[in-house]
Amino acid sequence: xxQVVEQERKxxxxxxxxxxxxxxxxxxxxxxxxxxxxxxxxxxxxALARIAARIREASAELVAANARDLAxxxxxxxxxxxxxxxxxGAKSIEQMAAGLEQVALLPDPVGALSERNTRPSxxxxxxxxxxxxxxxxxxxxxxxxxxxxAGLCIKSGNACILRGGSEAIxxxxxxARCVRDGLADAGLPEDAVQVVATPDRAAVGELITMPxxxxxxxxxxxxDLISRLMRESRIPMIKHxxxxxxxxxxxxxxxxxxxxxxxxxxxxxxxxxxTMETLLVAEGVAPGLLPRIAATxxxxxxxxxxxxxxxxxxxxxxxxxxxxxxxxxxAPVVSIRVVPGLDAAIEHIAKYGSQHTDAIITEDRARAxxxxxxxxxxxxxxxxxxxxxxxxxxxxxAEIGISTDKLHARGPVGLExxxxxxxxxxxxxxVRS
Numbered sequence: 001x002x003q004v005v006e007q008e009r010k011x012x013x014x015x016x017x018x019x020x021x022x023x024x025x026x027x028x029x030x031x032x033x034x035x036x037x038x039x040x041x042x043x044x045x046x047a048l049a050r051i052a053a054r055i056r057e058a059s060a061e062l063v064a065a066n067a068r069d070l071a072x073x074x075x076x077x078x079x080x081x082x083x084x085x086x087x088x089g090a091k092s093i094e095q096m097a098a099g100l101e102q103v104a105l106l107p108d109p110v111g112a113l114s115e116r117n118t119r120p121s122x123x124x125x126x127x128x129x130x131x132x133x134x135x136x137x138x139x140x141x142x143x144x145x146x147x148x149x150a151g152l153c154i155k156s157g158n159a160c161i162l163r164g165g166s167e168a169i170x171x172x173x174x175x176a177r178c179v180r181d182g183l184a185d186a187g188l189p190e191d192a193v194q195v196v197a198t199p200d201r202a203a204v205g206e207l208i209t210m211p212x213x214x215x216x217x218x219x220x221x222x223x224d225l226i227s228r229l230m231r232e233s234r235i236p237m238i239k240h241x242x243x244x245x246x247x248x249x250x251x252x253x254x255x256x257x258x259x260x261x262x263x264x265x266x267x268x269x270x271x272x273x274x275t276m277e278t279l280l281v282a283e284g285v286a287p288g289l290l291p292r293i294a295a296t297x298x299x300x301x302x303x304x305x306x307x308x309x310x311x312x313x314x315x316x317x318x319x320x321x322x323x324x325x326x327x328x329x330x331a332p333v334v335s336i337r338v339v340p341g342l343d344a345a346i347e348h349i350a351k352y353g354s355q356h357t358d359a360i361i362t363e364d365r366a367r368a369x370x371x372x373x374x375x376x377x378x379x380x381x382x383x384x385x386x387x388x389x390x391x392x393x394x395x396x397x398a399e400i401g402i403s404t405d406k407l408h409a410r411g412p413v414g415l416e417x418x419x420x421x422x423x424x425x426x427x428x429x430x431v432r433s
Contacts, residue, residue, distance in 0.1 A: 015202055022206035025161050026213025028191040029134045033159035036192045037131045041108040043186055044155055048104040051182030052097040055147065058178050059093050065174035066143065073167055085141045086168055096147040096175070099398065103151040106397040109416045110157045113424075124426040129419045131157035132215050136207045137400070138163045138229065139220040143171035149218075150179045150193045152400050156418035159192045161214065163207055165221075166199030173197065208233040218413075220401050223328075238413055240378075240404040242328045242354035243273030245386045248345040248371070250362035251284035255292075257383060258285075258361045262293045264385040265359065267300050271330045273402055274357050274379075274389040278325060278335040280345045286313060286338045302332045309338035325352040342367050346374050353377065355404045357389040378404050378411040 036044075055062070066088040073083055109129045116126035135158050139145045146162055153160040164172040176195035183190050196203050208217055208229055217237045219226045226241050247265050249258045265276035281290050286309065294314040297304055304310075305324050306317040317336065324335045325348070339345050349358050359381035360371040368382045379389040389412065391399025396414030403409045409417035
């Protein structure tokens with residue numbers, strides 16, 4: 001009994017220590033956010049340049065810190081794909097530095113005015129872009145996210161608290177030192193970017209329940225992580241849960257275009273949230289087109305799961321279950337369904353989709369317009385691969401993640417998505433009668 005009591009006492013002390021440490025980070029971030037919101041574009045760009053320079057200078061230190069994380073990952077039996085995501089080498093370190101320099105070249109959204117108009121009363125009303133404040137970012141094994149997230153938050157005038165995966169703790173802390181050095185060189189508060197130092201999972205629970213210090217949570221990770229945060233967070237989130245993306249091949253589609261896009265959307269990369277997971281084919285073109293698409297998938301080792309109509313045309317397709325059409329495979333597996341036409345395709349997407357990214361292949365402008373209007377997803381495309389649903393490809397320069405929410409930010413979230421708007425009013429002595 002005494003041993004149990006002692007364990008509970010120690011557990012309570014550890015939880016209390018994590019809570020206290022997180023509240024210190026939160027208070028520091030709130031103070032830094034006010035200072036960063038006042039910073040001009042030149043100061044923020046200088047900080048990004050200095051951080052990039054420091055990352056290049058500290059390349060050997062970063063590799064050494066990363067080696068500690070890699071050794072632990074291998075000892076823990078992590079698979080090759082996990083180790084690959086965790087690894088920092090000369091190329092990825094240079095990419096981090098170059099990415100920060102690219103963010104510095106992007107337009108600064110803070111302070112931009114829009115919708116300016118003069119009212120009958122004489123007052124001028126406009127909207128001004130402003131930083132959100134403090135952003136908590138929770139991510140898993142990729143240490144480059146530490147630099148990417150820091151750069152986007154600095155440029156958009158936000159302080160951030162970064163909680164990377166415990167498996168990358170040494171790498172993340174080493175990158176954080178470069179970030180803090182760069183901020184100090186530019187005369188900006190070092191606490192504008194803080195990395196949680198403890199691997200204790202309780203830190204996540206504290207971070208998502210401090211609304212007095214944190215304004216928005218951005219989760220970057222797997223479905224289990226995001227599901228947990230959706231259940232427990234007391235703070236608004238910018239997030240997406242699933243990427244069940246569709247390509248619908250209409251019976252007016254150009255066959256060669258359809259073949260090319262169906263291939264690229266599925267096989268260009270398997271593990272991304274904008275990869276097509278379900279292919280819908282109009283029954284009018286399925287007999288001539290679906291066997292050709294299947295041959296491409298077969299040659300690349302993609303497992304096909306289809307309805308009865310699909311299996312009549314593709315002999316080696318496995319029977320698709322109802323659950324398959326809800327599944328984000330993130331693997332060389334594709335669900336296929338033959339549908340009567342556009343209405344059925346839109347209905348299928350509404351039922352099984354995740355409101356992430358969906359595309360139609362068609363030469364019929366009216367059907368394309370209907371698809372764009374009626375499919376309720378963050379990114380809707382005509383005659384293009386779903387793989388284009390990306391901040392860089394959309395011209396945002398960089399992104400902190402994808403949002404399938406309908407308020408504030410939707411789709412790829414770049415610098416503008418990390419700001420809010422407030423009304424400003426310029427008067428000339430007017431009073432309301």
